[in-house]
Amino acid sequence: MPRRRVRLCMVATLGAAGLLLSGCANPSTGSADDDPTKPVTLKFWHGWSATSEVKAIDRSIARFEKLHPNIKVQSTGNVSDATINQALRAGGGKAPDVVTSFTTNNVGQYCSSGMWADLDPFMKKNGIDKKKVFPKTLLDYTRYEGKQCASPLLADAFGMYYNKDEFRAAGIKRPPHTMSEMKRDAAKLTKKNGDGTLKQVGFMPSFRLYQNSPDRMFAQYGPEYFNSAGKARLAKEPKTEQYYADMKGITDAQGGFSAMERLRGTFGDEMSSQNGFLTGKLAMHLDGEWRGLMLDEAKAKFDWGVAPLPVPDDQADTYGRGYLTGTVAGIAHSSKHQNAAWELLQFLTMDTKQVVNFANAIHNVPSTFAALKSPDLDADPSFRAFLKIAQNPYSQAIPPSNNGGQYVTTFQDFSYSVEAGKEHDIPAGLKKLDDQIDADNLQSEN
Incomplete structure (x- = not known):
């Protein structure tokens, strides 16, 4: 099933994911003291399931292992957010080191719960200026309250x-x-x-x-x-x-x-x-x-x-703007190999050749400035139109929240009533909508 369909259905499962993440203020502690030049095996979990997409990610992993012969990657696909969150909450040797999610709505939870490691120290150590690597809108949906716990991995416009x-x-x-x-x-x-x-x-x-x-x-x-x-x-x-x-x-x-x-x-x-x-x-x-x-x-x-x-x-x-979302990738806070995990994450999300090749393979929008400007990108005019939308300064993603996309679901339910003519006093209904969103957010904090 194409990953977009997975993302569309994910809204209905956010409640379950939220329950798994709530109360995880003290996740299993990992380590960033490992030597990334030493032999190690990393567990990489992702959500791609279509044959062409899995082949594309496997090719990416093969290129990474060729560049880093000391790091072996065990790649597992078709993994849901709920499954990843359960594993990260439990920690231990069976938990993944690097993970991806199609649900940008949940980044606020990943960051605030501490389940995904803060990437800023790794970027600083490597001299990476993220504002020069990624478009602003993509950075906006991969961080929460100043914490950069995820990295953009291709985008959807x-x-x-x-x-x-x-x-x-x-x-x-x-x-x-x-x-x-x-x-x-x-x-x-x-x-x-x-x-x-x-x-x-x-x-x-x-x-x-x-x-x-x-x-x-x-x-x-x-x-x-x-x-x-x-x-x-x-x-x-x-x-x-x-x-x-x-x-x-x-x-x-x-x-x-x-x-x-x-x-x-x-x-x-x-x-x-x-x-x-x-x-x-x-x-x-x-x-x-x-x-x-x-x-x-x-x-x-x-x-x-x-x-x-x-x-x-x-x-x-x-005019020219659009809605943006995308895949995000992160390092599990419970990982004992966070430096090696960073090498994989950096390759998948920041290596220009890798990002371009992957974007062409699964027909998604590249997530870095360098990849967006690459002459090797698919030249199809319709695809190029989306590249322009992705780079438009007015394009927007929904803001992160500590309870994931619950407010999006609440807004969606209200919108159903409005379009069906069941909401006769929209201003009053919107006030109730705001109150409900605030109550849900407060409950997630407690």
Whole structure:
């Protein structure tokens, strides 16, 4: 199963992961006194499971072992966050030394619990200026309260796929840049069956559709989820109500929520040949950089392109931005071989040739400045479009929290109610939402 699908499902398991991490203020203690030039075997656990992805990571490990003949790596794939956290909590000789996670939402927990080692001392010892190695947004989602407990290992950028054939037929000359343009174009691209039901829509804002988690489109507005004291401020953030109003406007321009839901019910699975965009029922669609490879493999029967998602009309100068997330890697605090583990982590996440090769192999966005500029990167235009989104200074990732992504799930549930018309007093609902997020965060601290 492609790793994006794993990440999408991970939100539902964050509660379990949080339970495993809570109460771990004193994790099993490891050591950074080891000599990385001495023979050692490291345990590396990761979440990749697709055959092509596992082969790519195995090639990376083989290159590392050739450069470091004294270090052998036992690589174990398809490992969930919950399994890793259980092992790190228990410690001992069976626990991994280096780990990866597809869930950036959990970085706050990894750092605050002490389960993942602080990487700043290792970087300082090696003279690495992380701000010159990694884009700011990627650093933002790999640290918490000043602690850099994770390193970016490839990134995912979200943009808009669009059906060029449908655009030409509707007389639309370019992808929309603003939300008002999207609303106009979506209406032009909408088609109905003889009975009046929707046959095709321009864009479906539904928060339940595939990758359409509400925080992803919300990133186009540049919101602030928390204030400087760490308190939720979605009720005080004017962009929140603007966001919901824009999404409702786009939905209503194409027939309304109920009609949209009936059409969504005809879509097949996201990763299947009956995907709504692939079958021509969606003319514009939010998705990540991996979708282009899948469209090519499925031999899509229409001409398609990639563009950044639109932005609010009053932020037109930020067009080009997008939502970012990605894989993170860290060193287990319980590892007795942290210096050797650092050699592996540094190679996987900072060696330019390694990052480029891995990015090309699994069609993800490179996570270092040097790799992003490499002439060896895949030259596919759609992939390059996501590289630009990843480097845009306005692009945004969700902020870390001490209870992982619980607040994202709470925001998501509230958004479901809003789009279905069940939340009649949005300002009051947002205040309750903030209170719930703050209560959940406080409970995690105690």
